[in-house]
Amino acid sequence: MFKAEKSSLVAAFGAVGNAITRNPTVPIRANVLFERADEGLLLTGTNMDKQISIRCAASLSDDFTEFTAPCEEISKAVKAMAEGPIRFENSSTDGRFDFVDIKSGRAKIRIPVLPARDYHKLSDSGFTHTIGLGIAGLKKCLAATKFAASTDKGRPYLQGVFLDPLEDGLMFVGTDGYRLSQRLMMDIDEPVMGAPKVTIPTDAVSALFQLLPDDGNADIRLSSEKMMVQFGDVTIITKLLDTDYPDYRRLTPTETLITASLSRKGLADAITRVMSVNSDKGNTVRFSLAAGEMNLRMRPGEKGEAEDAIPATANGEVVIGWNGAYVASMLDAMDSDQIEIAFVDSQCPAIIRKPNDGQNHMIIMPMRI
Helix, strand or coil, rough: CCEEEEEHHHHHHHHHHHCCCCCCCCCHHHHEEEECCCCCEEEEHHHHHHHHHHEEEEEEECCCEEEEHHHHHHHHHHHHCCCEEEEECCCCCCCCCCCCEECCEEEEEEEECCCHHHCCCCCCCCCEEEEEEEHHHHHHHHHHHHHHCCCCCCCHHCCCCEEEEECCCEEEEECCCEEEEEECCCEEEECCCCCCEEEHHHHHHHCCCHHCCCCCCEEECCCCEEEEEEEEEEEEEEECCCCCCCCHHHHHHCCCCCCEEEHHHHHHHHHHHHHHEEECCEEEEEEEECCCCCEEEEEEECCCEEEEEEECCECCCCEEEEEHHHHHHHHHHCCCCEEEEEEEEEECCCCEECCCCCCCCEECCCCCC
């Protein structure tokens, strides 16, 4: 039926496997679909909320028949074969196609198959807007926001990255209610105003981020219900969250009174040190800004207590409590050596950003200390 290189097949199974649920209630949902493509083989995996397709270089015979096979089992079989070309053959002798033989050298592994006609895919039509953008910028925006998306099943409307088409670009937003990160992508081929505001589910964001290369271009197609992203040989289709995203702009303080400038790495390292004695009492760290430094203190607990300080330039003093783990994740997602932290007071959200960057910033909510 067809022949393909082991390395190409392993990579393809690894990609489509991101959309396949283990032990689904419908057995065929654990399968990958094999179809003929214009230039080789098209493999698809879906759980009907998220779908990943990838073109794979292969030589197909005239008698190639579309089929589906369990992704986990067929992936293990291919990985077990020797490096080089692998052959897939229809093992049927009575006109039925119930098994496929995977061959390499003298090795043969037989895997059960199910008909392609029973495999339901997400539709690749019905999109209303297309946005072309650079992959490098897209990855930066996803990296800067996806960490802040909620994992709380009780707040499903926050379990994703929000895309807000604006006059000057596409705004990416992630928040869990305790921290927020927003990043504006301006390097886009055409205006995005008028495109629907959508929320991409967290698992789809993770799959997209994992599969994106480091450079090149991607096309995003949007409707109010689903999104399709195409780049290289990969196509990802995902349903969108059917919820209203909160107005993220209302969370940003309109005026701040104190601004501190300090080293991002210095602050991240200090948080790591003081949280090394973290206990069951929580992740609250006391941050005190005064006298040219930022002092960090972890409350005493069963595992001890810790304190550290780093240089900071500021036009005022403030003492505030933050979740140290949340601040660390925010700093890890930033790509600036120096950062600014803008405060209103100890009771209000603070802004963490690159110096003088008004569009791209993060918000952290205070905690009681």
